[in-house]
Amino acid sequence: MTIWLSGLLILAGTFFIFTAAVGILRMPDVLMRMHAATKAGSLGVGLILLGVAVHFKLLNVTIEVLFTIFFIVITAPIASHLIARASYFDGIQLSKSTFIDELKPYYNEETHQLQSPYRESGRKPQKVPRKL
Amino acid sequence: MSQLTLWICYIGIFILSISVACCFIRMVIGKTLSDRVIALDLTAYQLISIIAIYSVILNQPVYIDIVIALALIIFLGTVAFAQYIEWQRYKKIGQKEK
Numbered sequence: 001m002t003i004w005l006s007g008l009l010i011l012a013g014t015f016f017i018f019t020a021a022v023g024i025l026r027m028p029d030v031l032m033r034m035h036a037a038t039k040a041g042s043l044g045v046g047l048i049l050l051g052v053a054v055h056f057k058l059l060n061v062t063i064e065v066l067f068t069i070f071f072i073v074i075t076a077p078i079a080s081h082l083i084a085r086a087s088y089f090d091g092i093q094l095s096k097s098t099f100i101d102e103l104k105p106y107y108n109e110e111t112h113q114l115q116s117p118y119r120e121s122g123r124k125p126q127k128v129p130r131k132l
Numbered sequence: 133m134s135q136l137t138l139w140i141c142y143i144g145i146f147i148l149s150i151s152v153a154c155c156f157i158r159m160v161i162g163k164t165l166s167d168r169v170i171a172l173d174l175t176a177y178q179l180i181s182i183i184a185i186y187s188v189i190l191n192q193p194v195y196i197d198i199v200i201a202l203a204l205i206i207f208l209g210t211v212a213f214a215q216y217i218e219w220q221r222y223k224k225i226g227q228k229e230k
Contacts, residue, residue, distance in 0.1 A: 007140040010185060014144040017178055021151035024158050024174055030166050033158075037174045048144075048181045052188055052196070055137065061193045068200050072177075075207040079173065082214035087166035089221045112225050 002054055009051030016044030029095035030087050038080040042072050133191055141189045145182060152178050169213040176206040 023036025046069045053065040089112065094101065107114055155178070158171040180199050187195035 003134055003137055006188075007137060010140055010144050010188075013181065014147045017181060018147050018151050020174055021154040021178070024171055025154045030164060030170070033167065034170050037170050041174050041177045045177050045181055048184050049199070052184045055188050056193050058193060061196055064196045064200060068196075068203050071200075071203055071207075075203075079207055079210040079214070080170075082211055083166055083169055083173075083217075086214045086217035086221075087164065090164070090166070090217055091221075092164060092166065110225075112221065 002057065006051045006055040009047050009054060013044040013047030013049075013051060016040045016047065020044065029098070030092045031084060032095065034080050034084060038076050042076040045069075045072055138189065141185050144185050148178050148182050148185070165213075165217055169210065169217075172213075173206060173210050176202065176209075180206075 017040070020037050020040035023040065024033050027033045027036055049065045049069055053062045056062075088103065088107075091109070152175055155171045155175045159168050159175075162168045162171060180202050183195055183198055183202070187193060
């Protein structure tokens with residue numbers, strides 16, 4: 001029973017990591033590539049580690065694996081958010097199929113400042129209209 | 133240690149090697165530095181997975197410790213690269229002002 005369970009978990013994790021690699025190779029944009037890599041990659045690593053823990057059936061291995069999964073789930077979004085922020089400030093080109101850029105009115109490229117244009121006027125910010 | 137688990141581990145390591153090759157292609161052809169950093173990040177995660185599966189093949193749970201250490205180091209590396217990209221941006225702005 002545990003043989004089948006651990007094998008299934010390892011194969012599922014491998015599949016998700018392969019999906020992430022294909023996404024990082026095929027996606028047209030830095031942000032899309034990061035979206036594919038972070039989500040699918042952390043899920044795949046978590047599944048593979050769970051499969052290893054099921055295979056060994058030891059207490060210390062299970063504790064280490066759970067700690068590692070916890071740490072990866074916390075740190076992977078932080079790292080990808082930092083990279084996304086830095087690459088947006090660096091001036092990446094968004095792909096042509098991106099039809100909305102909500103950060104653009106709040107970011108001054110000359111002075112490198114993030115500021116809301118509604119801060120001095122006191123109005124409430126309205127929703128950006130979406131064009132489809 | 134059954135034969136089925138062994139074959140599943142071999143298949144997993146084979147597919148993970150193909151994924152590492154895909155990430156290296158992106159690292160070579162990537163236009164910006166961010167692309168390369170993302171590819172390096174995912175490569176490190178694949179390395180973690182390969183080590184975990186290898187510990188199943190060798191039937192030694194000691195290798196899980198390496199996984200923890202690598203997971204700690206990857207995060208620090210990615211944060212350092214992000215700071216580097218932002219500092220480059222600050223440098224450009226300083227040159228414009230002069």
